[in-house]
Amino acid sequence: MQLMTDVSCGDWLLERVGGWGRVGGVAGTGFEAYARILHPVPATRVDLSITDEWGGHPVLEESRWTWSQAAGRQGLTMHPLVQWNRLADLDYGVDFADGWQFGQTREGYFDLDLLAALTEHLAPATTTPEHLVAGIWNGWGELTGSGRALYAIEGSRLWAWLTRRRLQREAERQQRESLRPEIRLAAEHGPHLEWPGREMILFATSCDELSDPSWAEGAGLGLQPGFPPSISPQLLWPADRSWVVASEIDWDSTIVAGPRSLIDAVLADERLEAFEVDADADLSWEGDLVNPPRAGWSAGS
Structure with a gap:
C-alpha cells in the first residue's frame, strides 16, 4: 500500500456524494446497484x-x-x-x-478476511484490478501514534501498575516502529480527500494485495503487534471507476456500489451477510422501521 500525494483522483466521487445518512452519501450516487454487507x-x-x-x-x-x-x-x-x-x-x-x-x-471496520472474500468479486468487475485507490480516515489514533492498548493485570496493586506501565511502554514503542513517518505526516497535515465530514488519506493498492487478509500487518499503519487489525479502508475504488466500496466510520455495515453483475455476486456469496439497498436508503440509527426500539433507547441517548 503506497501513500498517494495527489488526491484529485477522488474528485469524480466527490461530485456524486448523496444525502447525509443515505447509502449514496457514503458510496456515491449514480451506480446501477448497491449492496449492504453487515459486519x-x-x-x-x-x-x-x-x-x-x-x-x-x-x-x-x-x-x-x-x-x-x-x-x-x-x-x-x-x-x-x-x-x-x-x-x-x-x-x-x-x-x-x-x-x-x-x-x-465494529463501526468503520470491515473484517479483512471478508474484504479478501469480496475482492474475488471486485477483481473481475473492473478492467483495472491492479490499480485501486483506498481512502482511510485520518482520525484513527493508530495513524498519529495516539492509539493505545489496555491491559488487565491481576496481582498486587503496585505490581499490576508496574506491569501495565511496562507493557504500555513496549506497546507504544512497537506502534511507533510500525507507523511509517510519511503516513503520520499525511494524517496530521494532508493532503486529504475532503469527503464530507471525513478527511481521507489516499493509498494505491490492488485486488491482489487486499486478497491477503494479512496485508495490514506490513502497511505501516501503526497497528500494534499482537493485537487484531483495527483499520480497513473507508473508501475503495478502481482506476476505471466501475465500483466503490465504502465503510463509513459510524456505520457497522459496508456498502458496495457498482454494476448489476457485481451486486448479484455479492448477494449470492454465503460468506457475506448482504442485502440489496438503493442510493436513497436511510441507514441512520432511525432507519429501521420494522423492528421496535429497545426499551429505554433513543437516538439522542
Whole structure:
C-alpha cells in the first residue's frame, strides 16, 4: 500500500456524494446497484454455573455471529435496513439463558478476511484490478501514534501498575516502529480527500494485495503487534471507476456500489451477510422501521 500525494483522483466521487445518512452519501450516487454487507458480531459462550469474585463467568467458546443469528434468537426481523440498535442493547449487548452473549458490532471496520472474500468479486468487475485507490480516515489514533492498548493485570496493586506501565511502554514503542513517518505526516497535515465530514488519506493498492487478509500487518499503519487489525479502508475504488466500496466510520455495515453483475455476486456469496439497498436508503440509527426500539433507547441517548 503506497501513500498517494495527489488526491484529485477522488474528485469524480466527490461530485456524486448523496444525502447525509443515505447509502449514496457514503458510496456515491449514480451506480446501477448497491449492496449492504453487515459486519459480523463477536459472540462468547460462558459457563453460567461458575461466577468469579467480580461477577463474571469463564469463557467456554468464542465465535462470530451474523445479525440473522442474533435476530432469530429474539424473534426479530431481518431486512435490508435493519439496525443493530434494534437487535441489541448498545451498552450491554444481549445475554442468553444458554450462556451465549454478544456485544457490539465494529463501526468503520470491515473484517479483512471478508474484504479478501469480496475482492474475488471486485477483481473481475473492473478492467483495472491492479490499480485501486483506498481512502482511510485520518482520525484513527493508530495513524498519529495516539492509539493505545489496555491491559488487565491481576496481582498486587503496585505490581499490576508496574506491569501495565511496562507493557504500555513496549506497546507504544512497537506502534511507533510500525507507523511509517510519511503516513503520520499525511494524517496530521494532508493532503486529504475532503469527503464530507471525513478527511481521507489516499493509498494505491490492488485486488491482489487486499486478497491477503494479512496485508495490514506490513502497511505501516501503526497497528500494534499482537493485537487484531483495527483499520480497513473507508473508501475503495478502481482506476476505471466501475465500483466503490465504502465503510463509513459510524456505520457497522459496508456498502458496495457498482454494476448489476457485481451486486448479484455479492448477494449470492454465503460468506457475506448482504442485502440489496438503493442510493436513497436511510441507514441512520432511525432507519429501521420494522423492528421496535429497545426499551429505554433513543437516538439522542
